[in-house]
Amino acid sequence: EADIYQTPRYLVIGTGKKITLECSQTMGHDKMYWYQQDPGMELHLIHYSYGVNSTEKGDLSSESTVSRIRTEHFPLTLESARPSHTSQYLCASSELGSYYEQYFGPGTRLTVT
Amino acid sequence: AQSVTQLDSQVPVFEEAPVELRCNYSSSVSVYLFWYVQYPNQGLQLLLKYLSGSTLVKGINGFEAEFNKSQTSFHLRKPSVHISDTAEYFCAVSEGPPGTYKYIFGTGTRLKVLA
Numbered sequence: 001e002a003d004i005y006q007t008p009r010y011l012v013i014g015t016g017k018k019i020t021l022e023c024s025q026t027m028g029h030d031k032m033y034w035y036q037q038d039p040g041m042e043l044h045l046i047h048y049s050y051g052v053n054s055t056e057k058g059d060l061s062s063e064s065t066v067s068r069i070r071t072e073h074f075p076l077t078l079e080s081a082r083p084s085h086t087s088q089y090l091c092a093s094s095e096l097g098s099y100y101e102q103y104f105g106p107g108t109r110l111t112v113t
Numbered sequence: 114a115q116s117v118t119q120l121d122s123q124v125p126v127f128e129e130a131p132v133e134l135r136c137n138y139s140s141s142v143s144v145y146l147f148w149y150v151q152y153p154n155q156g157l158q159l160l161l162k163y164l165s166g167s168t169l170v171k172g173i174n175g176f177e178a179e180f181n182k183s184q185t186s187f188h189l190r191k192p193s194v195h196i197s198d199t200a201e202y203f204c205a206v207s208e209g210p211p212g213t214y215k216y217i218f219g220t221g222t223r224l225k226v227l228a
Contacts, residue, residue, distance in 0.1 A: 040122075104215060106154075107154075
């Protein structure tokens with residue numbers, strides 16, 4: 001079983017608040033990813049990282065930001081939450097090389113009221 | 114650009130019946146293919162993957178998939194489903210060339226197993 005953790009699992013927060021979604025993995029994977037998933041929809045890559053101090057924007061534009069100061073930690077931050085940010089956020093990690101599968105965390109379901 | 118198509122958004126099937134979930138991809142280079150399952154309120158779990166070699170790939174929970182290069186397909190099958198197989202299934206493709214490590218996911222197929 002993959003060791004990748006996300007907290008919180010569920011978050012309900014008011015508009016304008018700053019939030020940070022945590023993601024940690026204990027597998028020593030260099031690559032980490034953040035996906036956004038709306039109900040019944042495909043996963044959209046919003047951020048990824050190939051290692052410490054490396055971050056890139058994904059295919060779907062997002063107002064969130066990420067950082068990668070430690071290999072095991074890849075937090076996602078929203079400076080000012082809005083109702084349009086309501087979604088499920090999935091974190092994943094993998095070893096280098098495109099043939100290595102991605103391991104997913106359990107997700108954070110965010111609701112912005 | 115690569116893409117993944119899962120034509121069936123929902124597939125209802127009776128318990129103990131066989132099921133096939135379809136996945137087609139478009140890519141001009143070699144690909145690596147994956148099927149993931151997502152149970153309610155959980156993350157994605159890898160079912161199986163095709164990297165190279167035998168085109169018939171066996172995964173967990175009795176699932177298997179066949180890679181068909183000429184038809185650019187990677188359909189998922191199970192000969193006899195259980196109620197516990199009710200979940201969302203995602204097909205994903207990753208292209209081979211170094212530096213292109215991102216997955217492209219399909220829109221998912223919701224499998225509903227009926228008693």
